[in-house]
Amino acid sequence: MTLVKEVYEIAEKIKNMEIRGAGKIARSAALALQIQAEKSKAKTAEELWKELKEAAKLLHSTRPTAVSLPNALRYVMYRGKIAYQGRADLEQLRFIVINAAKEFIHNSEKAIERIAEFGAKRIEDGDIIMTHCHSKAAIGVMKKAWDDGKDIKVIVTETRPKWQGKLTAKELAEYGIPVIYVVDSAARHYMKMTDKVIMGADSITANGAVINKIGTALIALTAKEHRVWVMIAAETYKFHPETMLGQLVEIEMRDPHEVIPKEELETWPKNIEVWNPAFDVTPPEYVDVIITEKGVIPPYAAIDILKEEFGWAFKYTEPWED
Incomplete structure (x- = not known):
């Protein structure tokens, strides 16, 4: 299974603190899932869901203390999980994950205001x-x-x-x-x-x-x-x-x-x-x-x-x- 290169890049930047600050880490994690969904070459919803889980695991492993990171992943992945278990097709699953990521990022930015x-x-x-x-x-x-x-x-x-x-x-x-x-x-x-x-x-x-x-x-x-x-x-x-x-x-x-x-x-x-x-x-x-x-x-x-x-x-x- 191959993740898109941007996911690896974001994970590495979170791990080595090029991306720092709990809010920015959270938004970056959501963005990584969004990019994976957008650029995935998966042929089926099952393939895409496996890729998203792999991406989430990778991102989750980067910083153990900043709870904003797993909470961002939960926000996007729970919505994807509901869609996947509800038998969404490939494009429906892709759409829901992308939308959930964008929604999390928007809400996060508005929260600061x-x-x-x-x-x-x-x-x-x-x-x-x-x-x-x-x-x-x-x-x-x-x-x-x-x-x-x-x-x-x-x-x-x-x-x-x-x-x-x-x-x-x-x-x-x-x-x-x-x-x-x-x-x-x-x-x-x-x-x-x-x-x-x-x-x-x-x-x-x-x-x-x-x-x-x-x-x-x-x-x-x-x-x-x-x-x-x-x-x-x-x-x-x-x-x-x-x-x-x-x-x-x-x-x-x-x-x-x-x-x-x-x-x-x-x-x-x-x-x-x-x-x-x-x-x-x-x-x-x-x-x-x-x-x-x-x-x-x-x-x-x-x-x-x-x-x-x-x-x-x-x-x-x-x-x-x-």
Whole structure:
């Protein structure tokens, strides 16, 4: 079975973080399924469905923590599965999968706009905001507040070891927003001048815990110490349905050479291990509100979002596994 080259290319870019950010990862995964459906040379619906399952498996294997990825695959593949089991012919199945992918991408992009609208209302004129990593949802909130005429300034942490903070700092600055760029370890030092913390999320659990880029939990803890509001901007497809059944979120461990260059690490004593977790877990008690496209909720209401969005469908086999 041969997948189209674009699927392999997108999977590789997600895996090596050329495509980064939970929302962009999700949209890219949906796009990969769309391209497979569009360019497939399958002769029957059965052949196309096998290809789509193979593509979904490949994409699912690339990043274990960002739940937006499997949720994007579920959105498209469940609709394809219903059509396939309903005996759709080749062109009907192709049409349904392409449409589902386009619908997911559209809804995802509109979600950022809605989150920005809800979040900007929580920003006050003159606020100094601290943010971490590179979240389109969080950036959207700050841009909308700026568009609304609010005089804000943003403290951006560098976000080692992949330096995603540089992307955030440049994007905000190019938009005209004043930015202060600081090393990660300076977050507590500058928290005393911070009015609000706005960050994104890769996953949100049933109890409202936030899984996000490593360093997020420390910033949230420091904010709580200083009685600074912590707001998490996240689309509902980042809520993790399996956690309702007690499944733990896997924290991705990345290549140690992201921290220490390979040539340097080779000269180190062999009894030094370099650990490079990509994410950490922020307890719900360190988060004040979660801003979604459906509105602003307290962390303990995450379970309601999960029930509304996913029901209990996730108890069944994944559509690319059966």
